[in-house]
Amino acid sequence: MTTPVDPTPYAVDVRGVHKSFGSLEVLRGVDLKVRKGEVTVILGPSGSGKSTLLRTLNHLEKVDRGTVRIDGELVGYRRRGNKLHEMRERDILRQRSRIGFVFQSFNLFPHLTVLENVIEAPISAQRRDRAEVETLARELLDRVGVGDKIHDYPKQLSGGQQQRVAIARALALRPAVILFDEPTSALDPELVGEVLEVIRDLARDGATLVIVTHEIGFAREVAHTVVFMDGGVVVEQGPPAQVLDRPTQERTRAFLSKVL
Numbered sequence: 486m487t488t489p490v491d492p493t494p495y496a497v498d499v500r501g502v503h504k505s506f507g508s509l510e511v512l513r514g515v516d517l518k519v520r521k522g523e524v525t526v527i528l529g530p531s532g533s534g535k536s537t538l539l540r541t542l543n544h545l546e547k548v549d550r551g552t553v554r555i556d557g558e559l560v561g562y563r564r565r566g567n568k569l570h571e572m573r574e575r576d577i578l579r580q581r582s583r584i585g586f587v588f589q590s591f592n593l594f595p596h597l598t599v600l601e602n603v604i605e606a607p608i609s610a611q612r613r614d615r616a617e618v619e620t621l622a623r624e625l626l627d628r629v630g631v632g633d634k635i636h637d638y639p640k641q642l643s644g645g646q647q648q649r650v651a652i653a654r655a656l657a658l659r660p661a662v663i664l665f666d667e668p669t670s671a672l673d674p675e676l677v678g679e680v681l682e683v684i685r686d687l688a689r690d691g692a693t694l695v696i697v698t699h700e701i702g703f704a705r706e707v708a709h710t711v712v713f714m715d716g717g718v719v720v721e722q723g724p725p726a727q728v729l730d731r732p733t734q735e736r737t738r739a740f741l742s743k744v745l
């Protein structure tokens with residue numbers, strides 16, 4: 486009798502990742518594990534490599550060295566013997582469609598309605614049934630509070646509403662993890678709260694989230710793990726009460742003293 490292999494408890498498993506742009510080494514050996522159902526918030530000064538790290542998670546940036554796994558599956562590469570070969574574009578797109586990505590700016594397709602924006606990828610990249618996807622999309626748009634806007638175009642919505650549509654679009658993929666890259670930094674201050682509320686709601690529901698943000702109060706509230714990055718490495722990580730209130734590393738203390 487064969488023993489079934491336990492599925493990995495990690496939605497994200499990054500090991501020894503290096504990434505350079507020309508002579509600039511932006512990631513210098515990053516290790517990061519994110520448990521399923523947990524929220525990880527990544528903090529760090531500008532230029533520390535936070536966005537680049539997020540982009541390696543779905544192969545928008547190829548790593549120079551190291552490995553990234555999402556839900557146990559190697560991202561962007563297949564192993565043959567002891568060699569890694571880059572996946573074909575089609576497989577990369579399929580794999581990427583299991584990772585939700587909410588960017589700083591809203592990135593909706595301007596020529597598609599709200600509903601079409603949400604159903605496009607599940608139908609084209611995941612080949613799911615249109616009726617199923619459309620029903621789900623309506624539910625998700627209701628959930629994020631834009632159920633009355635489904636036939637509008639992105640430019641008819643506020644920034645906060647567009648960002649909520651972007652979150653619904655990510656959820657429609659039934660993703661293993663949703664990555665947020667400073668999801669509120671392009672919003673007018675009065676719209677920040679409504680987007681954070683939607684993310685808070687996902688966190689309460691047990692979604693797996695990785696969030697790059699400068700909202701320290703929000704990090705304290707929602708994160709299971711806070712990761713502090715500086716100079717292309719993870720300097721310190723742990724529960725918010727540890728990293729934010731009792732950091733062990735001088736670089737973390739210096740950063741927090743500037744932003745708190």
Ligand SMILES: Nc1ncnc2c1ncn2[C@@H]1O[C@H](COP(=O)(O)OP(=O)(O)OP(=O)(O)O)[C@@H](O)[C@H]1O
Nearest residue numbers: 506507509511529530531532533534535536537538
């Ligand atoms: N495609 C690219 N080509 C060249 N350099 C890049 C590229 N992408 C990022 N960089 C550089 O890599 C460094 C890290 O950028 P990254 O956006 O990952 O940092 P960050 O921590 O997210 O910063 P911020 O908080 O300002 O968004 C920066 O110096 C940036 O200019």
